[in-house]
Amino acid sequence: MKPQKKPEILSPAGNLKKLKIALEYGADAVYGGVSHFSLRNRSGKEFTFESFREGVKYTHNKGKKIYVTINGFPFNSQLKLLQSHIEKMADLNPDAFIVATPGVIKLTQKIAPHIPIHLSTQANVLNILDAEVFYEMGVRRIIAAREISLKDAISIKEALPNLELEIFIHGSMCFAFSGRCLISALQSGRVPNRGSCANDCRFDYEYYVRNPDNGVMMRLVEEEGVGTHIFNAKDLKLLEHIPMILESNAIDSLKIEGRTKSSYYAGITAYAYKMAVRDFYKGSFRQEIYEQELDTLKNRGFSDGYLIHRPYEKLNTQNHQTAISEGSYQVNAEVSEDGKFALCKFTIRPKEAKEIISPHSPSIRDCENELGRIFTKDGKKFLQFHKILLENGKELEAIHSGNENRILLPAPLPPFSFLRQKIE
Secondary structure, three states: OOOOOOOEEEEEOOOHHHHHHHHHOOOOEEEEOOOOOOOOHHHHOOOOHHHHHHHHHHHHHOOOEEEEEOOOOOOHHHHHHHHHHHHHHHOOOOOEEEEOOHHHHHHHHHHOOOOOEEEOHHHOOOOHHHHHHHHHOOOOEEEOOOOOOHHHHHHHHHHOOOOEEEEEEEEOOOOOOOOOOOHHHHHHOOOHHHOOOOOHHHOOOOOEEEOOOOOOEEEOOOOOOOOOOOOOEOEEEOHHHHHHHHHHOOOOEEEEOOOOOOHHHHHHHHHHHHHHHHHHHHOOOOHHHHHHHHHOOOEOOEEOOOOOOOHHHOOOOEOOOOOOOEOOEEEEEEEOOOOOEEEEOOOEOOOOEEEEEOOOHHHOOOEEOOOEEEEEEOOEEEEEEOOEEEOOOOEEOOEOOOOOOEEEOOOOOOOOOEEEEEOO
Protein backbone atom coordinates (compact mmCIF):
# COMPACT_ATOMS: atom_id res chain seq x y z
CA MET A 1 0.00 0.00 0.00
CA LYS A 2 1.45 3.36 -1.01
CA PRO A 3 1.75 5.89 1.82
CA GLN A 4 -0.57 8.88 1.33
CA LYS A 5 0.35 11.34 4.04
CA LYS A 6 3.35 11.75 6.31
CA PRO A 7 2.34 11.58 9.96
CA GLU A 8 3.69 14.31 12.18
CA ILE A 9 6.37 13.76 14.81
CA LEU A 10 4.82 15.07 18.05
CA SER A 11 7.26 15.80 20.87
CA PRO A 12 6.88 16.66 24.56
CA ALA A 13 7.49 20.25 25.65
CA GLY A 14 8.19 20.18 29.38
CA ASN A 15 9.39 23.78 29.40
CA LEU A 16 10.31 26.51 26.94
CA LYS A 17 13.84 25.25 26.34
CA LYS A 18 12.70 21.68 25.70
CA LEU A 19 10.03 23.02 23.35
CA LYS A 20 12.67 24.85 21.31
CA ILE A 21 15.02 21.86 21.31
CA ALA A 22 12.31 19.44 20.14
CA LEU A 23 11.40 21.73 17.26
CA GLU A 24 15.05 22.33 16.37
CA TYR A 25 15.71 18.58 16.25
CA GLY A 26 12.82 17.80 13.91
CA ALA A 27 9.48 17.72 15.73
CA ASP A 28 6.56 18.86 13.57
CA ALA A 29 4.46 19.64 16.64
CA VAL A 30 4.81 19.82 20.42
CA TYR A 31 2.45 19.41 23.35
CA GLY A 32 2.54 20.89 26.84
CA GLY A 33 0.57 22.87 29.35
CA VAL A 34 0.35 25.12 32.35
CA SER A 35 -1.07 24.30 35.81
CA HIS A 36 -2.51 21.15 37.35
CA PHE A 37 -5.05 20.75 34.54
CA SER A 38 -2.14 19.48 32.47
CA LEU A 39 -1.57 15.80 33.24
CA ARG A 40 2.07 16.28 34.25
CA ASN A 41 2.18 18.46 37.36
CA ARG A 42 5.96 18.68 37.38
CA SER A 43 6.21 19.88 33.79
CA GLY A 44 3.16 22.11 34.16
CA LYS A 45 4.99 24.02 36.88
CA GLU A 46 7.96 24.62 34.57
CA PHE A 47 5.81 26.76 32.26
CA THR A 48 4.40 30.08 33.38
CA PHE A 49 1.59 31.60 31.38
CA GLU A 50 4.03 34.09 29.91
CA SER A 51 6.65 31.50 28.93
CA PHE A 52 3.96 29.25 27.45
CA ARG A 53 2.66 32.15 25.41
CA GLU A 54 6.21 32.69 24.18
CA GLY A 55 6.36 28.99 23.32
CA VAL A 56 3.17 29.21 21.25
CA LYS A 57 4.55 32.20 19.37
CA TYR A 58 7.93 30.53 18.84
CA THR A 59 6.27 27.36 17.51
CA HIS A 60 4.00 29.22 15.10
CA ASN A 61 6.89 31.36 13.85
CA LYS A 62 8.55 28.11 12.79
CA GLY A 63 5.41 27.07 10.93
CA LYS A 64 4.78 24.21 13.35
CA LYS A 65 1.97 23.26 15.73
CA ILE A 66 1.44 23.25 19.48
CA TYR A 67 -1.26 21.42 21.42
CA VAL A 68 -2.33 22.45 24.93
CA THR A 69 -2.81 19.68 27.48
CA ILE A 70 -5.94 20.15 29.59
CA ASN A 71 -6.39 16.44 30.17
CA GLY A 72 -6.74 16.14 33.92
CA PHE A 73 -9.93 14.93 35.61
CA PRO A 74 -11.44 17.94 37.43
CA PHE A 75 -13.44 17.97 40.68
CA ASN A 76 -16.59 20.08 40.99
CA SER A 77 -14.66 22.59 43.09
CA GLN A 78 -12.27 23.16 40.17
CA LEU A 79 -14.78 23.84 37.40
CA LYS A 80 -14.74 27.64 37.63
CA LEU A 81 -10.95 27.64 37.67
CA LEU A 82 -10.95 25.24 34.73
CA GLN A 83 -13.24 27.53 32.76
CA SER A 84 -10.94 30.48 33.41
CA HIS A 85 -7.92 28.40 32.39
CA ILE A 86 -9.52 27.35 29.10
CA GLU A 87 -10.33 30.97 28.31
CA LYS A 88 -6.71 32.02 28.92
CA MET A 89 -5.34 29.17 26.82
CA ALA A 90 -7.81 29.88 24.01
CA ASP A 91 -6.53 33.46 23.79
CA LEU A 92 -3.14 32.06 22.78
CA ASN A 93 -4.68 30.39 19.70
CA PRO A 94 -3.00 26.98 20.02
CA ASP A 95 -3.60 24.38 17.33
CA ALA A 96 -5.64 22.07 19.59
CA PHE A 97 -6.71 21.29 23.13
CA ILE A 98 -5.96 17.81 24.48
CA VAL A 99 -8.79 16.83 26.83
CA ALA A 100 -9.89 13.59 28.48
CA THR A 101 -13.55 13.75 29.50
CA PRO A 102 -16.89 14.37 27.73
CA GLY A 103 -17.70 17.21 30.13
CA VAL A 104 -14.48 19.07 29.38
CA ILE A 105 -15.07 18.51 25.66
CA LYS A 106 -18.42 20.30 25.93
CA LEU A 107 -16.91 23.07 28.04
CA THR A 108 -14.07 23.75 25.60
CA GLN A 109 -16.51 23.75 22.68
CA LYS A 110 -18.64 26.33 24.46
CA ILE A 111 -15.74 28.58 25.44
CA ALA A 112 -13.49 28.15 22.40
CA PRO A 113 -15.37 26.59 19.45
CA HIS A 114 -12.55 27.63 17.10
CA ILE A 115 -9.95 25.42 18.84
CA PRO A 116 -9.84 21.78 17.60
CA ILE A 117 -10.17 19.07 20.25
CA HIS A 118 -7.87 16.08 20.59
CA LEU A 119 -9.01 13.29 22.90
CA SER A 120 -6.40 12.24 25.46
CA THR A 121 -5.11 8.70 25.75
CA GLN A 122 -6.65 8.83 29.24
CA ALA A 123 -10.02 8.20 27.58
CA ASN A 124 -8.72 4.73 26.65
CA VAL A 125 -10.23 4.51 23.17
CA LEU A 126 -9.64 1.05 21.68
CA ASN A 127 -12.55 0.48 19.31
CA ILE A 128 -14.78 1.92 16.61
CA LEU A 129 -17.82 2.40 18.88
CA ASP A 130 -16.03 4.67 21.36
CA ALA A 131 -14.18 6.50 18.58
CA GLU A 132 -17.49 7.18 16.82
CA VAL A 133 -19.09 8.60 19.97
CA PHE A 134 -16.28 11.09 20.49
CA TYR A 135 -16.13 11.92 16.77
CA GLU A 136 -19.83 12.76 16.82
CA MET A 137 -19.16 15.01 19.82
CA GLY A 138 -16.78 17.02 17.64
CA VAL A 139 -13.41 15.52 18.51
CA ARG A 140 -10.97 16.07 15.65
CA ARG A 141 -8.29 13.58 16.76
CA ILE A 142 -8.14 10.61 19.09
CA ILE A 143 -4.93 9.76 20.93
CA ALA A 144 -5.46 6.03 21.18
CA ALA A 145 -4.85 4.01 24.31
CA ARG A 146 -1.35 2.58 24.44
CA GLU A 147 -2.92 -0.88 24.43
CA ILE A 148 -4.49 -0.52 20.98
CA SER A 149 -3.35 -2.78 18.15
CA LEU A 150 -2.42 -1.45 14.73
CA LYS A 151 -5.12 -3.70 13.27
CA ASP A 152 -7.76 -1.99 15.42
CA ALA A 153 -6.36 1.46 14.57
CA ILE A 154 -6.71 0.63 10.88
CA SER A 155 -10.32 -0.48 11.45
CA ILE A 156 -11.13 2.80 13.20
CA LYS A 157 -9.58 4.77 10.35
CA GLU A 158 -11.55 2.80 7.75
CA ALA A 159 -14.79 3.43 9.63
CA LEU A 160 -14.04 7.10 10.35
CA PRO A 161 -11.65 8.31 7.63
CA ASN A 162 -11.91 11.98 8.65
CA LEU A 163 -10.98 11.27 12.26
CA GLU A 164 -7.27 11.76 12.96
CA LEU A 165 -5.49 9.03 14.92
CA GLU A 166 -2.45 9.52 17.13
CA ILE A 167 -0.41 6.78 18.79
CA PHE A 168 2.49 6.69 21.24
CA ILE A 169 5.72 5.44 19.69
CA HIS A 170 8.29 6.09 22.43
CA GLY A 171 8.61 6.76 26.16
CA SER A 172 7.69 5.53 29.60
CA MET A 173 4.92 2.96 29.92
CA CYS A 174 2.33 2.87 32.68
CA PHE A 175 2.06 -0.29 34.76
CA ALA A 176 -1.72 0.07 34.66
CA PHE A 177 -4.12 0.58 31.79
CA SER A 178 -3.06 3.99 30.39
CA GLY A 179 -2.91 5.83 33.68
CA ARG A 180 -5.71 4.05 35.54
CA CYS A 181 -3.43 3.19 38.44
CA LEU A 182 -4.38 3.27 42.13
CA ILE A 183 -0.99 2.35 43.62
CA SER A 184 0.22 5.95 43.73
CA ALA A 185 -3.07 7.15 45.20
CA LEU A 186 -3.01 4.39 47.83
CA GLN A 187 0.61 4.82 48.94
CA SER A 188 1.30 8.49 48.32
CA GLY A 189 -2.11 10.13 48.07
CA ARG A 190 -1.15 11.30 44.58
CA VAL A 191 -3.70 10.50 41.87
CA PRO A 192 -2.25 9.58 38.46
CA ASN A 193 -5.13 10.75 36.27
CA ARG A 194 -5.10 14.14 38.00
CA GLY A 195 -1.50 14.76 37.11
CA SER A 196 0.37 13.84 40.27
CA CYS A 197 1.57 10.25 39.83
CA ALA A 198 4.44 9.43 42.21
CA ASN A 199 5.74 6.60 39.98
CA ASP A 200 5.27 4.02 42.75
CA CYS A 201 5.54 1.31 40.09
CA ARG A 202 9.26 2.08 39.87
CA PHE A 203 9.90 1.31 43.55
CA ASP A 204 11.74 -1.72 44.90
CA TYR A 205 9.35 -4.03 46.80
CA GLU A 206 9.91 -6.88 49.26
CA TYR A 207 7.64 -9.91 49.60
CA TYR A 208 6.16 -11.15 52.90
CA VAL A 209 3.78 -13.86 54.06
CA ARG A 210 1.77 -13.73 57.28
CA ASN A 211 0.39 -16.62 59.33
CA PRO A 212 -3.14 -15.49 60.40
CA ASP A 213 -3.15 -17.95 63.34
CA ASN A 214 -0.19 -16.51 65.20
CA GLY A 215 0.51 -13.24 63.37
CA VAL A 216 4.04 -14.28 62.40
CA MET A 217 5.35 -12.32 59.41
CA MET A 218 8.09 -13.84 57.25
CA ARG A 219 10.02 -12.25 54.44
CA LEU A 220 10.22 -14.36 51.31
CA VAL A 221 13.67 -14.88 49.85
CA GLU A 222 13.75 -14.02 46.16
CA GLU A 223 15.29 -16.18 43.52
CA GLU A 224 18.68 -14.73 42.66
CA GLY A 225 18.56 -12.53 39.57
CA VAL A 226 14.78 -12.05 39.56
CA GLY A 227 14.74 -8.74 41.43
CA THR A 228 11.94 -6.96 43.25
CA HIS A 229 10.77 -4.28 40.81
CA ILE A 230 7.58 -6.22 40.26
CA PHE A 231 5.58 -3.34 38.69
CA ASN A 232 8.36 -1.68 36.71
CA ALA A 233 7.53 -1.41 32.99
CA LYS A 234 10.18 -1.14 30.31
CA ASP A 235 10.11 1.91 28.05
CA LEU A 236 8.24 1.88 24.77
CA LYS A 237 10.20 1.96 21.51
CA LEU A 238 8.34 1.33 18.25
CA LEU A 239 11.17 2.28 15.92
CA GLU A 240 11.41 -1.11 14.21
CA HIS A 241 7.70 -0.96 13.36
CA ILE A 242 7.78 2.52 11.77
CA PRO A 243 7.62 1.11 8.20
CA MET A 244 4.56 -0.99 9.07
CA ILE A 245 2.89 1.96 10.79
CA LEU A 246 3.49 4.31 7.86
CA GLU A 247 2.38 1.74 5.30
CA SER A 248 -0.94 1.35 7.13
CA ASN A 249 -2.01 4.92 6.23
CA ALA A 250 -4.02 4.89 9.45
CA ILE A 251 -1.88 7.05 11.74
CA ASP A 252 -1.72 10.84 11.56
CA SER A 253 0.59 11.57 14.47
CA LEU A 254 3.48 9.72 16.11
CA LYS A 255 3.70 10.80 19.74
CA ILE A 256 6.74 10.75 22.01
CA GLU A 257 6.14 10.65 25.77
CA GLY A 258 8.39 12.55 28.17
CA ARG A 259 7.60 16.08 29.35
CA THR A 260 9.57 15.50 32.55
CA LYS A 261 12.57 13.98 30.77
CA SER A 262 15.78 15.81 29.85
CA SER A 263 16.47 18.33 27.11
CA TYR A 264 18.73 15.73 25.49
CA TYR A 265 15.83 13.26 25.43
CA ALA A 266 13.56 15.85 23.79
CA GLY A 267 16.14 16.45 21.09
CA ILE A 268 17.34 12.92 20.35
CA THR A 269 13.90 11.28 20.20
CA ALA A 270 12.64 13.93 17.76
CA TYR A 271 15.86 13.62 15.74
CA ALA A 272 15.83 9.81 15.49
CA TYR A 273 12.15 9.39 14.63
CA LYS A 274 12.11 12.33 12.21
CA MET A 275 15.10 10.81 10.42
CA ALA A 276 13.39 7.40 10.35
CA VAL A 277 10.17 8.78 8.84
CA ARG A 278 12.04 10.94 6.33
CA ASP A 279 14.25 8.05 5.22
CA PHE A 280 11.31 5.68 4.89
CA TYR A 281 9.67 7.92 2.34
CA LYS A 282 13.00 8.20 0.54
CA GLY A 283 13.19 4.42 0.38
CA SER A 284 16.29 4.23 2.57
CA PHE A 285 15.11 3.19 6.04
CA ARG A 286 18.25 2.49 8.14
CA GLN A 287 17.05 1.10 11.45
CA GLU A 288 20.49 0.57 12.98
CA ILE A 289 21.38 4.28 12.72
CA TYR A 290 18.22 5.43 14.51
CA GLU A 291 18.55 2.64 17.08
CA GLN A 292 22.07 3.82 17.95
CA GLU A 293 20.77 7.30 18.75
CA LEU A 294 17.85 6.06 20.86
CA ASP A 295 20.16 3.72 22.77
CA THR A 296 22.17 6.76 23.93
CA LEU A 297 19.15 7.84 25.98
CA LYS A 298 18.67 6.81 29.57
CA ASN A 299 16.09 4.03 29.61
CA ARG A 300 14.75 1.13 31.69
CA GLY A 301 15.16 -1.31 28.83
CA PHE A 302 12.95 -1.22 25.74
CA SER A 303 9.81 -3.03 24.67
CA ASP A 304 7.70 -2.68 21.52
CA GLY A 305 4.59 -2.39 23.65
CA TYR A 306 1.22 -3.65 22.42
CA LEU A 307 0.70 -2.18 18.96
CA ILE A 308 1.72 -5.41 17.23
CA HIS A 309 1.07 -7.96 20.01
CA ARG A 310 -1.80 -8.04 22.48
CA PRO A 311 -0.93 -7.31 26.14
CA TYR A 312 -1.52 -10.90 27.26
CA GLU A 313 0.86 -12.14 24.56
CA LYS A 314 3.75 -10.04 25.81
CA LEU A 315 6.44 -11.51 28.04
CA ASN A 316 9.12 -8.82 27.86
CA THR A 317 7.41 -5.62 28.99
CA GLN A 318 8.71 -5.56 32.59
CA ASN A 319 12.15 -4.81 34.01
CA HIS A 320 12.31 -6.67 37.33
CA GLN A 321 15.97 -5.83 37.93
CA THR A 322 16.13 -2.08 38.34
CA ALA A 323 14.17 1.11 37.80
CA ILE A 324 17.38 3.10 37.25
CA SER A 325 17.55 4.53 33.74
CA GLU A 326 20.77 3.82 31.87
CA GLY A 327 22.04 4.72 28.41
CA SER A 328 25.14 4.21 26.28
CA TYR A 329 26.20 7.88 26.37
CA GLN A 330 26.77 10.56 28.98
CA VAL A 331 25.77 14.15 28.15
CA ASN A 332 28.62 16.49 29.11
CA ALA A 333 27.16 19.83 28.09
CA GLU A 334 24.30 21.69 26.44
CA VAL A 335 25.06 24.48 23.98
CA SER A 336 23.25 27.78 24.46
CA GLU A 337 20.62 29.14 22.09
CA ASP A 338 23.09 31.64 20.63
CA GLY A 339 25.62 28.84 20.07
CA LYS A 340 28.51 30.64 21.78
CA PHE A 341 28.56 28.89 25.17
CA ALA A 342 28.11 25.48 26.77
CA LEU A 343 26.60 24.63 30.16
CA CYS A 344 28.27 21.70 31.92
CA LYS A 345 26.16 18.62 32.69
CA PHE A 346 29.00 16.20 33.45
CA THR A 347 32.73 16.55 34.04
CA ILE A 348 34.74 18.19 31.24
CA ARG A 349 38.53 18.43 31.23
CA PRO A 350 40.98 19.87 28.73
CA LYS A 351 42.34 17.46 26.09
CA GLU A 352 39.29 15.17 26.36
CA ALA A 353 37.36 14.96 23.08
CA LYS A 354 33.56 15.10 23.28
CA GLU A 355 31.27 14.23 20.40
CA ILE A 356 29.06 17.04 19.09
CA ILE A 357 25.50 15.98 18.33
CA SER A 358 23.28 18.39 16.44
CA PRO A 359 20.67 18.17 13.70
CA HIS A 360 22.92 20.54 11.79
CA SER A 361 26.22 18.68 12.25
CA PRO A 362 27.16 18.84 8.53
CA SER A 363 27.33 22.64 8.79
CA ILE A 364 29.91 22.55 11.62
CA ARG A 365 33.36 23.51 10.37
CA ASP A 366 36.62 22.15 11.70
CA CYS A 367 38.76 24.79 13.41
CA GLU A 368 41.35 25.32 16.14
CA ASN A 369 42.37 28.21 18.41
CA GLU A 370 43.60 28.83 21.95
CA LEU A 371 40.31 27.63 23.47
CA GLY A 372 40.22 24.30 21.68
CA ARG A 373 39.58 22.53 18.41
CA ILE A 374 36.67 21.12 16.48
CA PHE A 375 37.52 18.16 14.25
CA THR A 376 35.99 15.32 12.26
CA LYS A 377 36.62 11.65 12.96
CA ASP A 378 34.84 8.69 11.36
CA GLY A 379 32.22 11.02 9.96
CA LYS A 380 31.38 12.53 13.36
CA LYS A 381 32.19 15.94 14.81
CA PHE A 382 34.17 16.32 18.03
CA LEU A 383 35.22 19.18 20.30
CA GLN A 384 38.34 19.17 22.45
CA PHE A 385 38.99 22.01 24.87
CA HIS A 386 42.55 23.27 25.25
CA LYS A 387 41.41 25.25 28.28
CA ILE A 388 38.19 25.68 30.24
CA LEU A 389 37.47 29.42 30.14
CA LEU A 390 34.25 30.67 31.73
CA GLU A 391 32.10 33.52 30.49
CA ASN A 392 33.28 35.60 33.46
CA GLY A 393 36.93 35.18 32.40
CA LYS A 394 37.92 32.61 35.03
CA GLU A 395 39.93 29.60 33.86
CA LEU A 396 39.40 26.17 35.45
CA GLU A 397 41.43 22.98 35.39
CA ALA A 398 38.15 21.08 35.00
CA ILE A 399 34.43 21.79 35.27
CA HIS A 400 31.82 19.56 36.87
CA SER A 401 28.03 19.27 36.84
CA GLY A 402 26.43 21.77 39.18
CA ASN A 403 28.66 24.61 38.00
CA GLU A 404 26.18 27.01 36.38
CA ASN A 405 28.85 29.19 34.76
CA ARG A 406 28.85 29.03 30.98
CA ILE A 407 31.94 27.84 29.09
CA LEU A 408 33.31 29.69 26.09
CA LEU A 409 33.38 27.53 22.96
CA PRO A 410 36.26 27.59 20.44
CA ALA A 411 33.74 28.51 17.74
CA PRO A 412 29.96 28.93 17.58
CA LEU A 413 27.97 25.70 17.28
CA PRO A 414 24.37 25.20 16.10
CA PRO A 415 21.87 26.26 18.79
CA PHE A 416 21.06 23.57 21.35
CA SER A 417 23.82 21.19 20.27
CA PHE A 418 25.05 18.71 22.87
CA LEU A 419 28.50 17.48 23.84
CA ARG A 420 28.53 13.81 24.81
CA GLN A 421 30.83 10.85 25.45
CA LYS A 422 30.36 7.13 25.12
CA ILE A 423 30.13 5.27 28.43
CA GLU A 424 32.81 2.61 28.46
